[in-house]
Amino acid sequence: xxxxxxxxxxxxxxxxxxxxxxxxxxxxxxxxxxxxxxxxxxxxxxxxxxxxxxxxxxxxxxxxxxxxxxxxxxxxxxxxxxxxxxxxxxxxxxxxxxxxxxxxxxxxxxxxxxxxxxxxxxxxxxxxxxxxxxxxxxxxxxxxxxxxxxxxxxxxxxxxxxxxxxxxxxxxxxxxxxxxxxxxxxxxxxxxxxxxxxxxxxxxxxxxxxxxxxxxxxxxxxxxxxxxxxxxxxxxxxxxxxxxxxxxxxxxxxxxxxxxxxxxxxxxxxxxxxxxxxxxxxxxxxxxxxxxxxxxxxxxxxxxxxxxxxxx
Amino acid sequence: xxxxxxxxxxxxxxxxxxxxxxxxxxxxxxxxxxxxxxxxxxxxxxxxxxxxxxxxxxxxxxxxxxxxxxxxxxxxxxxxxxxxxxxxxxxxxxxxxxxxxxxxxxxxxxxxxxxxxxxxxxxxxxxxxxxxxxxxxxxxxxxxxxxxxxxxxxxxxxxxxxxxxxxxxxxxxxxxxxxxxxxxxxxxxxxxxxxxxxxxxxxxxxxxxxxxxxxxxxxxxxxxxxxxxxxxxxxxxxxxxxxxxxxxxxxxxxxxxxxxxxxxxxxxxxxxxxxxxxxxxxxxxxxxxxxxxxxxxxxxxxxxxxxxxxxxxxxxxxxxxxxxxxxxxxxxxxxxxxxxxxxxxxxxxxxxxxxxxxxxxxxxxxxxxxxxxxxxxxxxxxxxxxxxxxx
Numbered sequence: 001x002x003x004x005x006x007x008x009x010x011x012x013x014x015x016x017x018x019x020x021x022x023x024x025x026x027x028x029x030x031x032x033x034x035x036x037x038x039x040x041x042x043x044x045x046x047x048x049x050x051x052x053x054x055x056x057x058x059x060x061x062x063x064x065x066x067x068x069x070x071x072x073x074x075x076x077x078x079x080x081x082x083x084x085x086x087x088x089x090x091x092x093x094x095x096x097x098x099x100x101x102x103x104x105x106x107x108x109x110x111x112x113x114x115x116x117x118x119x120x121x122x123x124x125x126x127x128x129x130x131x132x133x134x135x136x137x138x139x140x141x142x143x144x145x146x147x148x149x150x151x152x153x154x155x156x157x158x159x160x161x162x163x164x165x166x167x168x169x170x171x172x173x174x175x176x177x178x179x180x181x182x183x184x185x186x187x188x189x190x191x192x193x194x195x196x197x198x199x200x201x202x203x204x205x206x207x208x209x210x211x212x213x214x215x216x217x218x219x220x221x222x223x224x225x226x227x228x229x230x231x232x233x234x235x236x237x238x239x240x241x242x243x244x245x246x247x248x249x250x251x252x253x254x255x256x257x258x259x260x261x262x263x264x265x266x267x268x269x270x271x272x273x274x275x276x277x278x279x280x281x282x283x284x285x286x287x288x289x290x291x292x293x294x295x296x297x298x299x300x301x302x303x304x305x306x307x308x309x310x311x312x
Numbered sequence: 313x314x315x316x317x318x319x320x321x322x323x324x325x326x327x328x329x330x331x332x333x334x335x336x337x338x339x340x341x342x343x344x345x346x347x348x349x350x351x352x353x354x355x356x357x358x359x360x361x362x363x364x365x366x367x368x369x370x371x372x373x374x375x376x377x378x379x380x381x382x383x384x385x386x387x388x389x390x391x392x393x394x395x396x397x398x399x400x401x402x403x404x405x406x407x408x409x410x411x412x413x414x415x416x417x418x419x420x421x422x423x424x425x426x427x428x429x430x431x432x433x434x435x436x437x438x439x440x441x442x443x444x445x446x447x448x449x450x451x452x453x454x455x456x457x458x459x460x461x462x463x464x465x466x467x468x469x470x471x472x473x474x475x476x477x478x479x480x481x482x483x484x485x486x487x488x489x490x491x492x493x494x495x496x497x498x499x500x501x502x503x504x505x506x507x508x509x510x511x512x513x514x515x516x517x518x519x520x521x522x523x524x525x526x527x528x529x530x531x532x533x534x535x536x537x538x539x540x541x542x543x544x545x546x547x548x549x550x551x552x553x554x555x556x557x558x559x560x561x562x563x564x565x566x567x568x569x570x571x572x573x574x575x576x577x578x579x580x581x582x583x584x585x586x587x588x589x590x591x592x593x594x595x596x597x598x599x600x601x602x603x604x605x606x607x608x609x610x611x612x613x614x615x616x617x618x619x620x621x622x623x624x625x626x627x628x629x630x631x632x633x634x635x636x637x638x639x640x641x642x643x644x645x646x647x648x649x650x651x652x653x654x655x656x657x658x659x660x661x662x663x664x665x666x667x668x669x670x671x672x673x674x675x676x677x678x679x680x681x682x683x684x685x686x687x688x689x690x691x692x693x694x695x696x697x698x699x700x701x702x703x
Contacts, residue, residue, distance in 0.1 A: 046512045048380060049521075059522035061532070069512040072521035073379050073406045080373035084338060084380025084388070085512065087364035091335045092386055095362060103514055121376065124369030 004040070004199035004206075012202070013039050015067075022065040024057040027231025029222030029238060030137045031057065033195040034108070037135060037219070040202035041104055041209055043068060046085055050078035050109035050118055053144045054137060076117040079125035079134060082107035086130045104133065104209040110221075111138040111152035115176045126185040126214045133208045133215045136178060139223035147226040151176040154246075155293070156286055157278045159226075164281040174293065182216035183252050189215035190252040191260070195222075196238030200249060200260050207251075220247045228277025240272040245298040256308040257301070269294055314492045314558075321452035322485045324493060325391070325417055326351030328456045330361040331499040332463055335386035338366040338377035342396040343429040344481035345419040349391055371396035375403035375414075382412035383520060385511035387463065390414070393481055394421030394428075397435045401442070407474040408443030409536060410520060413466030413508075414474040417459060419481040420581065420632075422668045430669020431481035433581065433632040436609075437642040443536055445475040445543055446609040448580045450566075452489035455479045457560055460499065465550050467506050471543045478609070480582040482669060494558065502557055544611045564613030565620050566605040569595060573602030575626040576658065577681055580606045580643060583632070583672055590677030601681060606643065614650050621651065627658040628684035631696075632666045640664075640696035659688040662696035676700055 004011055017038035024031035034054055038045075049055050049072045058065035059072060073081055086105040093100030107125070109118055114136040122134060141159050142148040149162040149171055158170035182190045189211045193201040201219065208215030220241055222234040229237060241247040244267045249260040269291045273279040282290075319327070325348045329337070337356070339349040355361040364381075368374045371392050378388040392400065397418055407414050420436055422428045436446070445465060449455045455477065462475035479485060494502075510518060524532055547564070555561035568588045570576055579587045584605045591603045604620050606613075621627050631641020639645050640662030651657040661684040666672045672680075680699050687697075 043517075044514045046384070046514065056523060059519060061522045061524045061528045064519035064522055066519050067517055069514055069517045070519050071380070071383055071512055072523075073376065073410070074402060077372060077376035077379075077403065080368065080376035081380035081383075083366055083368070083373070084336060084377030084382075084386075085384050086380075087336050087338075087366050087377065088381035088384040088386030088388070091362065091364040092384070095335070097385070098513075120369055121373050124373055127369075128366065 004202040008199060013042070015039070017041070017043070017067045018058060019065045019067055022057045024053070025225045025231070027222070027224040027234040029195050029234050030054060030139055033137055033201065033219045033221050036195055036198050036201050037205045038068065040205040041106060045069070045104040045106055047071070048078045048082040048085060048105070048107045050107070050113035051075035052110035052113050053139065054108060054110070056144055075113055077121050078107040078109045078113060078118060080121040082132045082134070083125045083128065083130045086132050102131070105131065106133045106135060106209065108135045108137065110144070111136060111140060112142045112150040115152045115178050116150050123185065126182060126187050126216065129213055131213055133205070133217070135205070136216070136218045137221040138218060139221040139226060141226050143223050143226040152178065156282050156290060158281060159278070169282065169286055179216070179218045179252070183255070185214070186255065187214040187216060188212065188254055191217045192220070192247065192249050193217055194220040194238045194242055194247060194249060196235045196242065197249060197261060204251065226278070229275055233275055237272065237275055240267065240275070243267045244269045244272045245294045246272055248298060248301055250301065250305070256311065257304040258308065259305050266294070266298065314494045314498065316490050316492050318488055319491050319493070320347060320486065320488050321455055321479065321491070322347030323351045324452055324456050324491050325459055326355055327493050328459050329389055330355050331494060331496055332387070332460065332503060334361070334363050334389045336364045336366065336378065336381035336388045337390065338368050338374045338381065338388065339390050340368050340371045340374045340392070340396060342371070342393050344421060344431070344485045345391045345393040345396070345417070347485060348417060348419070371399040372403060375400035375407065378414045379403065379407060379410070379412055382414050382508070383410070383512050385506065385508035387506045388414045389416070391417040391419065393419040394423055394435045397439055398423060401439065404439055404442035404444060409532070411472040412474060413472050415459065415462045415466060415477070416474070417455070417477045417479060419485045420478050421481040428668040429481065431483050432667045432669065436478050437633040439476070440610070440642065443473070443540060444610060445473055445540070445547065446478065447475070448478045448607055448609055449484065450582055450584045450605065452484065452487060452491045453560065454562070455484060456491055456493065457554065457558070457562065460494065460503065461550050461554055464503050465543065465547050468546050469509060471539070471546050473540060473543055478581065483582045498557065502554070541611050544608070544613070547608060562607065563616070564608035565616040566607055567620065568603040568605070570602030570604050570620065573624060574600040575602070575628070575681065575685055576621055576624045577601065577603050577677070578606060578627060578629045578643070578647065579603065580609070581632070583630070583666055586672060586674060587630070587677050590674040590681070593674055594678060594681065612646060612650065617647065617650050618654060621658050622654070622656060624658040626661065626685055626688040628661045628663055628681055630680065631662065631664045634664055634667070644696065661687050663699055664696055665699040670700060672700060
């Protein structure tokens with residue numbers, strides 16, 4: 001298997017499986033993340049895509065940006081469609097109707113298609129143990145339909161359906177912890193990734209595809225349009241999300257937690273928040289509340305990593 | 313030569329799926345469909361059927377998994393009923409629009425509320441416009457034969473459409489009937505292997521399900537309509553061939569003592585057998601009546617219906633569903649619109665009965681027909697009447 005972190009760009013294919021010329025916004029972190037994931041996956045793949053940003057920017061009859069087999073059907077069923085693909089390939093291989101070599105079956109969806117409307121189908125697919133990789137590209141709201149809040153929208157962010165106003169700070173709930181929900185299914189591989197750390201992302205995608213059984217990777221996907229920041233800041237904001245502890249990068253292999261990027265001293269969350277218009281209205285008190293929560297969550301994660309190491 | 317066996321209709325569906333050698337079964341349990349999928353699960357567990365059985369977490373995912381399986385070229389089957397059919401509603405459109413020849417049996421059941429597991433046609437009527445080929449069956453033999461034909465019709469390269477076989481919940485699903493189960497060799501000869509022309513395959517990348525902007529969307533829908541309508545030719549071909557091989561003959565509109573009858577009753581599904589007994593009694597009593605049964609629901613058999621009723625004076629259409637606040641039962645509406653342009657057509661009377669598993673007895677059918685004849689002469693202030701209901 002490739003080791004992109006160790007050998008870096010020399011191993012990254014020059015092939016583009018998500019062709020250039022798609023209609024993503026300038027600075028789209030999600031399109032970049034999908035592009036990198038596709039490079040790690042290679043040709044031997046079938047993708048089941050939920051309705052969402054990636055689907056609409058990459059497909060419009062009669063054109064397509066996809067150079068690998070790709071199917072989109074509905075919003076909430078990417079995991080269920082992938083289940084059928086995996087089961088179909090397996091039985092046809094067994095019956096000699098096609099090669100029995102493994103094809104990487106990959107479901108991709110946004111945060112809405114994963115944490116809200118598609119959660120049931122995802123849980124079903126993970127529980128049944130299909131040999132598939134699920135990639136959630138999390139841009140923290142329904143960006144495709146115009147920046148409406150989802151359960152993955154962070155506390156304090158202003159969106160079009162949870163706007164900041166005289167009586168509200170915007171989102172009043174904390175981000176749903178999807179990776180933990182995936183871990184609770186006792187699947188062999190769960191990870192978080194961010195395209196600001198491209199080789200780490202690609203390593204994880206390759207690992208998730210190779211593992212036998214279901215794998216889930218939650219990918220932080222910067223969205224300058226919805227987050228109201230300059231497009232050229234997207235990569236930096238992704239890096240800050242990791243360095244502040246807002247979106248830590250880790251892996252959970254067979255239930256064991258491991259940090260992928262160790263941050264000896266977390267940067268203050270305000271460094272991350274202040275660069276984005278969606279948080280522009282937050283008071284110092286609210287920022288402190290977020291800071292406290294991040295420290296608490298990060299401490300919990302560090303504990304899990306430590307206890308995993310102790311068991312190992 | 314096939315043997316005739318006493319078998320529950322749901323179990324017989326499983327048996328014929330085994331002979332068809334389905335690849336993927338994705339199903340979620342719902343009464344009265346359960347015996348169908350239970351038997352399939354049993355066949356897989358016993359190694360009698362080499363298929364992937366996906367015990368999905370909802371009907372929405374059942375149909376979605378069938379989409380995925382069919383898109384890679386696997387033969388996909390599922391079964392559902394009532395609420396389950398409604399939960400997969402949006403997925404049904406995708407199956408037909410993307411030309412995926414999935415086969416599904418529907419154990420017809422009403423829609424809540426109140427909750428009812430007993431049969432009627434409300435679920436089927438709600439999915440009328442989903443673009444599937446749809447067949448209504450009268451008895452267990454017809455169910456088994458229709459499932460076999462469904463795969464052959466749907467997988468035909470001229471068609472490539474999903475097919476729904478409707479059978480009445482309980483009144484058919486749970487009946488033990490004498491049924492000829494075909495021999496494996498007969499099935500192999502009748503049903504060619506499934507070779508989906510454009511499967512998802514890393515060797516030949518293709519995009520399925522790109523979105524359609526206004527410059528192309530209407531063309532896709534027109535093509536779909538032309539395709540479904542043209543499928544009727546293949547349906548007729550298949551039934552013709554089936555008759556030659558198996559000696560059982562099926563038609564889009566079936567007739568029972570209808571020739572020359574002044575009054576015709578039109579039914580769908582298993583209640584047609586009781587209706588036939590009622591027609592026998594009424595003829596013995598000197599009444600000029602006959603029965604026709606609509607078997608092919610989509611594509612709608614306009615020509616056959618027009619031919620079947622052209623000499624009748626009164627046509628009473630029985631619906632086992634209500635179009636609330638509408639012109640009458642949904643089937644009757646379709647019949648009316650199919651006949652509206654005809655110079656010579658019978659008076660059409662809409663009757664609704666048999667909702668939520670309530671039986672219609674021979675006397676019940678006599679009442680429906682008697683009242684229909686009366687209304688045809690006197691007229692009625694109501695768009696339609698509901699029979700067998702306490703006021």
